[in-house]
Amino acid sequence: MSRGAAIAAPRRGFVHALRELRRAFNTNITSWIGLGVFLAIVLFAVLAPVIAPFDPYEQHIIDRLKGPDATYWFGTDAFGRDILSRLLHGARYSLVIGSVATVSAMIIGSAIGIVSGYVGGRVDLAVMQVMDVLMSFPSLIMGLMIVAVLGPSMGNLIFAIALTAIAPFARIARAPTIVIKQRDFIEACRALGFSDLRIMVVHILPNVMAEILVLGTLWLATSIRVEASLSFIGLGLKPPIPSWGGMVREGFEVILDSAWLSIFPSLAILLIIFALNMLGDGLRDAVDPKLRGGE
Amino acid sequence: MTTAVKAGAASTSDTPGPILRVESLTTSFRSGGAWHPAVRDVSFDLARHETLALVGESGCGKSMTALSIMGLVPKPAGRIAGGHIWFEGEDLTQLDDEAMRRIRGDRISMIFQEPMTSLNPVLTVGFQVAEALFYHRGMSGREADRMALDLLEQVKIPSARRRFADYPHQFSGGMRQRVMIAIALACRPQVLLADEPTTALDVTIQAEVLALLAELKTAYGMSMVFITHNLGVVAAIADRVAVMYAGEIVEIATVRELFRRPTHPYTELLMRSIPRVDRNIAELETIQGQVPSISAMPPGCRFAPRCPLREPRCEAAPPPLAGRSGHHVRCVVRAGA
Amino acid sequence: MAEILLAVERLKKFFTQKRGFPNPETVTVRALDEISFTVNRGEAFGLVGESGCGKSTAGRCVLRLIEPDSGGVTYAGEDVLEAGKERLRLLRRKMQIVFQDPYASLNPRRMIGKALAEPMQVHGLGDSAEIDARVEALLAEVGLPPDARWRFPHEFSGGQRQRIGIARALTVSPELVVADEPVSALDVSIQSQILLLLRGLQDKHGLSYIFISHDLGVVRWFCQSIAVMYLGRIVETGPVPAIFDDPLHPYTRMLRESSPVPDPEVRVAPARIAGEVPSAVNPPAGCHFHTRCPHVMDKCRQAYPEWRMVGQGRGVACHLHGA
Numbered sequence: 001m002s003r004g005a006a007i008a009a010p011r012r013g014f015v016h017a018l019r020e021l022r023r024a025f026n027t028n029i030t031s032w033i034g035l036g037v038f039l040a041i042v043l044f045a046v047l048a049p050v051i052a053p054f055d056p057y058e059q060h061i062i063d064r065l066k067g068p069d070a071t072y073w074f075g076t077d078a079f080g081r082d083i084l085s086r087l088l089h090g091a092r093y094s095l096v097i098g099s100v101a102t103v104s105a106m107i108i109g110s111a112i113g114i115v116s117g118y119v120g121g122r123v124d125l126a127v128m129q130v131m132d133v134l135m136s137f138p139s140l141i142m143g144l145m146i147v148a149v150l151g152p153s154m155g156n157l158i159f160a161i162a163l164t165a166i167a168p169f170a171r172i173a174r175a176p177t178i179v180i181k182q183r184d185f186i187e188a189c190r191a192l193g194f195s196d197l198r199i200m201v202v203h204i205l206p207n208v209m210a211e212i213l214v215l216g217t218l219w220l221a222t223s224i225r226v227e228a229s230l231s232f233i234g235l236g237l238k239p240p241i242p243s244w245g246g247m248v249r250e251g252f253e254v255i256l257d258s259a260w261l262s263i264f265p266s267l268a269i270l271l272i273i274f275a276l277n278m279l280g281d282g283l284r285d286a287v288d289p290k291l292r293g294g295e
Numbered sequence: 296m297t298t299a300v301k302a303g304a305a306s307t308s309d310t311p312g313p314i315l316r317v318e319s320l321t322t323s324f325r326s327g328g329a330w331h332p333a334v335r336d337v338s339f340d341l342a343r344h345e346t347l348a349l350v351g352e353s354g355c356g357k358s359m360t361a362l363s364i365m366g367l368v369p370k371p372a373g374r375i376a377g378g379h380i381w382f383e384g385e386d387l388t389q390l391d392d393e394a395m396r397r398i399r400g401d402r403i404s405m406i407f408q409e410p411m412t413s414l415n416p417v418l419t420v421g422f423q424v425a426e427a428l429f430y431h432r433g434m435s436g437r438e439a440d441r442m443a444l445d446l447l448e449q450v451k452i453p454s455a456r457r458r459f460a461d462y463p464h465q466f467s468g469g470m471r472q473r474v475m476i477a478i479a480l481a482c483r484p485q486v487l488l489a490d491e492p493t494t495a496l497d498v499t500i501q502a503e504v505l506a507l508l509a510e511l512k513t514a515y516g517m518s519m520v521f522i523t524h525n526l527g528v529v530a531a532i533a534d535r536v537a538v539m540y541a542g543e544i545v546e547i548a549t550v551r552e553l554f555r556r557p558t559h560p561y562t563e564l565l566m567r568s569i570p571r572v573d574r575n576i577a578e579l580e581t582i583q584g585q586v587p588s589i590s591a592m593p594p595g596c597r598f599a600p601r602c603p604l605r606e607p608r609c610e611a612a613p614p615p616l617a618g619r620s621g622h623h624v625r626c627v628v629r630a631g632a
Numbered sequence: 633m634a635e636i637l638l639a640v641e642r643l644k645k646f647f648t649q650k651r652g653f654p655n656p657e658t659v660t661v662r663a664l665d666e667i668s669f670t671v672n673r674g675e676a677f678g679l680v681g682e683s684g685c686g687k688s689t690a691g692r693c694v695l696r697l698i699e700p701d702s703g704g705v706t707y708a709g710e711d712v713l714e715a716g717k718e719r720l721r722l723l724r725r726k727m728q729i730v731f732q733d734p735y736a737s738l739n740p741r742r743m744i745g746k747a748l749a750e751p752m753q754v755h756g757l758g759d760s761a762e763i764d765a766r767v768e769a770l771l772a773e774v775g776l777p778p779d780a781r782w783r784f785p786h787e788f789s790g791g792q793r794q795r796i797g798i799a800r801a802l803t804v805s806p807e808l809v810v811a812d813e814p815v816s817a818l819d820v821s822i823q824s825q826i827l828l829l830l831r832g833l834q835d836k837h838g839l840s841y842i843f844i845s846h847d848l849g850v851v852r853w854f855c856q857s858i859a860v861m862y863l864g865r866i867v868e869t870g871p872v873p874a875i876f877d878d879p880l881h882p883y884t885r886m887l888r889e890s891s892p893v894p895d896p897e898v899r900v901a902p903a904r905i906a907g908e909v910p911s912a913v914n915p916p917a918g919c920h921f922h923t924r925c926p927h928v929m930d931k932c933r934q935a936y937p938e939w940r941m942v943g944q945g946r947g948v949a950c951h952l953h954g955a
Contacts, residue, residue, distance in 0.1 A: 183736045183737075184731040184732075184733060184736040184737035185736065185737050185738050185739045187692075187697055187729070187731070188729065188731065188737060188797070188800060188801075190697055191695055191697060191724060191727075191728060191729045192724060192728070192750075192751040192754070192800070192803075192804065193720070193721040193724040193725065193751075193754065193755065193804075194750075194751075194754055195754075198754070202750075203739055203742070206739075206741045206742075207739070207740070207741055352819035352820060352821060352822075353819055467909060467911075469909070497682035497683055497846065497909075498682065498846065498847075498848070498887060498890045498891050498892075499682065499886055499887065499890045499909075499924075500682075500909070501890065501892070502889075502890035502892075524819065524820060525820075525892060526820070526892075526894040527849075527891070527892025527893050527894045528892045529894070530892065530893065530894050530895055530896040530898070531892050531893075531896075533896075550896045551896050551897075554894065554895055554896050564821070565820055565821060566894060568820060568821055568823070568824035569820060569824070569849065569894055570824075570827070570847075570849040570850045570852060570853030570854070571849050571852070571853075571893060571894065572848040572849040572852055572876065572888060572891040572893060573876075573893045573895075573898065575852070575853075575873060576853055579824050579827060579828060579853060580824065581821065581824040581825045581828055582821035582824075582825075583825075585789055585791060585792075585822070
């Protein structure tokens, strides 16, 4: 146990935070539904190459713009590509972009928030001013500006979405840090000669982890939404890559005749965002009321 | 209980007998699907003009006893599971919420430990004192204000007139506790329940507040139940003392008798474990272990696991509270001695 | 004679706060106004006073958990305030702290065994087997069962947590422990357990304490000498029995007489009610205590009394005991 304890410590805190979330979670059925739906979508995305009935890029010219039937469950698009297969593969892009962006923002934002809250004083003031400026841009507008300047590519998309999410993570990590750094056990750490870095990583981070994870869940939904929105206005993934936002847009042009083109990807976006929000809200309810004193 | 005085005959002051009689009170809390008594079989009389101290450590049930009397046991987690609380011929445990509300703050008042959280931060101190008078006495605003000012002067708030319109945060802890006392006294209660009223205060302020409470008790002809963990404070203010441990009264006697002849092993050890300011003590006694949790009470004497005088019979059955001439002890080993 | 372990010289710390909106007012809290005292090796030195007198600030300034504005702290001949990062790390192995609130003083997410092993790992005090053995020994020493190391703080009562806090301070084998109201939050029966534990450690390891407390009874039992503080200044110091038997400063006397005694024959003399108690934000001119002093004289309102040694290691700042 004590072997390698220094390395194991943060993971331990992480596990503890997860366990705590799960305990709070058990009382809330909507969070379970949210989690179930989300995991199902993840599973479909992972298995997409196996379960998708067709290649998402394969064009069945004869069958273009067919409504849902026994062969093409969700119908086909203007190039005769199977919508279901495109949806399944599109889920992979949405999830990857959303989660890479969210996780990077989570790591960078939390680090900024914890350092800023821990150091305090002028540094904190300055950092939080910058964060406030970042926060004042709606995430879609911000993403739009960045992609417009840097050009639409998967990397830039992730960068743009992550950048908009840093400020909220910094804020959510900073508030409890300020409370916790005043507790005696942090003073005890200082009295024991621990370095500031160690105090932040080993002692403060595990105590703010639950809040960060909750925001992470909620922000994953936002990231996916922003990605879809950017793709919808043509600043996202380039066709023919199947992205949900792009699919809605392609279908938009023929919505009066072939509504299924946009309806199914829209439903998919709705479903995943709804599931993540249910999950996140449940977690937040579980974490919020007891910004615990003694546990 | 046998001679419950008819409510109508009970004039406010001079009926004989105790003003408050608690009989076999049991207050339970639900935890892990079962009800556990936080207060078990507590009985005592409070005589007119008397100060009875309930003393014990945290979780001994002393505060819960007071909340039971006030009808403020937090529901639905807790409930009065048995016993009677006789006040002026009425059994308070049988009254409905509305009737309890009329008694609370009017004929029985309570003050708490933390004067900071007991006052509303956004209302002036004067208003908060006057409010009880509107509510229970139906006074006009002007009358209530005059009376409230009078009360603030009685609790010796310096330049009370000037500070009438101040807010709680402008007062120090000691002054806030005085305001709380003024509110509690506004309707001239017959019984004042004081729950650790000086614990949060500095010693010099504590001495002032204790002196003030003793003085006002005499002036108002009140009876007082004073809850504390501090035996020094007990010695300073009480006429009689009930020592509580793990939800039960383990010893009850007059204050002189109790300090001269502490009989229950818990009382005795407790007294010998306090360092004293007035003399050098070579050896400090200590009580090993800790209070059992509410869901894991020993079947026999609740102090037995920590008791140096433990015998097999102690663990067999709960000992009764027995004794004579007003000194009762819940201990089979010491009762005969 | 006794070796001086810690010498504090004219230690000063003022805090400034901005209060109010929209016209903020800058308020200066004179938490420590040039206090001096010494702690002998092996001695328990009490810092006594009421809330806001600066006693906790003093303890933290000695450890440099708060940086003092000016003054000196010398530990075993070494200047603590001038120590660089590395020296300070070493000094912190010599000087430790135990806190009042056993609920706030432990990291709720850290297993006890890890919390105790961590300081030894950070300071490189032994390999993992040695540290392991030491954790076990420490738990035994403070009276906790060996399986405590696998548990989290919330599984313990207040008294047990205080034991854990003490064990954590002992991990680095300190010589001086600042104990900041270590028993104030505890029940009476637990209080004596902890006091006996601390006394036992003093005897066994020759520990010295700066024992910060508002409870004169506890200080009388635990300490060998004390300093009484009022509004950021020390008003009286001396060896324990003498100060309690014959307090010189009227404030010490008032504290003593206000402290409740568990004896109904000795009724507490109520202190005089003298309006709002002044705070360290605006200490009264002259002697800070003159607004509450029963012996107040004209010069008390004008000048702060000189510090005067009055024999047997006793000192007092009061015009009554002036030249």
